[in-house]
Amino acid sequence: MKMTEDEFRRIYRYVKLRYGIDMTKKKEIMTGRLENFVTAGGWHSYDAFMNAVEADTTGQLEKRLLGMLTTNHTFFMREFEHMEYLQKVVLPELRTKEAARRDLGIWCAAASSGEEPYMLAMQIKDFFGLDHDNWDTTILATDVSTEILEQAVRGIYTEEQIASVPPQWKRRYFKALPDGVHYEVVKEIKNEILFRRFNLMDPFLFKRKFHVIFLRNVMIYFDNQTKQNLIRKIYNSLEPGGYLFIGRTETIDRTVAPFQMIQPSIFRK
Numbered sequence: 001m002k003m004t005e006d007e008f009r010r011i012y013r014y015v016k017l018r019y020g021i022d023m024t025k026k027k028e029i030m031t032g033r034l035e036n037f038v039t040a041g042g043w044h045s046y047d048a049f050m051n052a053v054e055a056d057t058t059g060q061l062e063k064r065l066l067g068m069l070t071t072n073h074t075f076f077m078r079e080f081e082h083m084e085y086l087q088k089v090v091l092p093e094l095r096t097k098e099a100a101r102r103d104l105g106i107w108c109a110a111a112s113s114g115e116e117p118y119m120l121a122m123q124i125k126d127f128f129g130l131d132h133d134n135w136d137t138t139i140l141a142t143d144v145s146t147e148i149l150e151q152a153v154r155g156i157y158t159e160e161q162i163a164s165v166p167p168q169w170k171r172r173y174f175k176a177l178p179d180g181v182h183y184e185v186v187k188e189i190k191n192e193i194l195f196r197r198f199n200l201m202d203p204f205l206f207k208r209k210f211h212v213i214f215l216r217n218v219m220i221y222f223d224n225q226t227k228q229n230l231i232r233k234i235y236n237s238l239e240p241g242g243y244l245f246i247g248r249t250e251t252i253d254r255t256v257a258p259f260q261m262i263q264p265s266i267f268r269k
């Protein structure tokens with residue numbers, strides 16, 4: 001089905017306004033992702049589909065639209081040097097600094113299908129070892145797409161997906177399912193994560209400030225203005241001395257928030 005320029009504009013404005021996702025130069029990708037669904041649903045045009053999205057008070061169609069338009073690509077061990085930095089520098093520092101409260105604020109802000117927050121939970125658990133039970137290190141893991149979060153909560157991956165995970169983590173933190181091809185993250189790790197839907201475009205009304213924020217590989221979908229507003233909000237929601245991790249191919253404009261750069265993708269308030 002052909003998407004007219006007007007229809008394209010209507011859809012990219014809709015997702016940009018609500019979710020910051022900038023698809024102004026991605027007409028082909030957009031059509032590719034929506035075409036089958038719109039045709040199968042019996043809508044005779046993208047306009048008709050968008051009318052249905054806007055009229056649907058249950059929000060289900062919008063959820064589907066978002067599920068199709070977000071890029072959720074992620075994988076275990078991605079940019080693992082961040083986890084190593086956490087292990088070597090950040091966690092030892094926090095263990096000393098927060099020795100009295102024993103409560104860490106960690107937010108994984110574009111959690112996708114869960115690989116990143118699960119890795120974080122495994123790293124933190126290993127770091128604290130036997131002392132882990134004496135600490136609250138619950139990770140808040142959020143994403144705008146409910147569909148991808150449902151997968152994250154299930155925590156079930158194929159053998160291929162977990163192939164790069166170190167053997168000791170595979171043994172300790174995954175259990176093989178009876179079908180012989182899937183592995184599920186163990187309860188002990190699942191319990192360390194609070195999965196919630198959250199749109200980064202919304203005001204940050206968190207009760208506490210965070211020691212660590214992972215905001216990796218999501219800003220690439222936003223335009224500059226959106227990124228700048230987001231970085232300001234992220235800065236304000238970090239504890240003094242708190243750390244921000246972004247994707248290795250991403251950058252931030254430090255004129256909008258006075259972050260100290262530790263490495264090109266690691267920043268400190």
Ligand SMILES: C[S@@+](CC[C@H](N)C(=O)[O-])C[C@H]1O[C@@H](n2cnc3c(N)ncnc32)[C@H](O)[C@@H]1O
Nearest residue numbers: 019070072074110112144145199200216217218
């Ligand atoms: C490419 S994935 C990155 C996953 C993981 N952080 C990583 O680095 O592998 C980008 C994620 O950002 C989410 N996302 C896009 N726009 C968002 C928004 N406005 N608020 C929250 N999450 C958003 C998408 O749903 C997607 O799951």
